[in-house]
Amino acid sequence: MFLVEIQTPDDSVGAIYQTLTQRRGIVISEEPIVGTPLVNMKAHMPVGESFGFTQALRAATSGRAFPQCVFDHWEEMSGNPLEEGSKANVLVESIRKRKGLKPGIPALDNYVDKL
Secondary structure (H helix, E strand, O other): OEEEEEEEEHHHHHHHHHHHHHOOOEEEEEEEOOOOOEEEEEEEEOHHHOOOHHHHHHHHOOOOOEEEEEEOOOOOOOOOOOOOOOHHHHHHHHHHHHOOOOOOOOOHHHHOOOO
């Protein structure tokens, strides 16, 4: 998971929430910066959902939001990778395709020593 820190004017906060929600992000804090019309937001977002995030955020806020993404922690993905159509299964299938492996998750027999 990435820790995303965003500085933005307070009138752009709604667009940031919308953009983060579309990418499975969760806002963990929102603090106004004293003496300025800016807000400092912190959120957690999956690394896999972060590709193109800066461009989407800039488009949603007309270029007024400034995000910084830093790796924060590992988190187990919900869902069963063996269940067709689950988010975990889609991720496993796309990784296997990218690496040139056979489609489908192999059965456990493939890994048992035959000796």
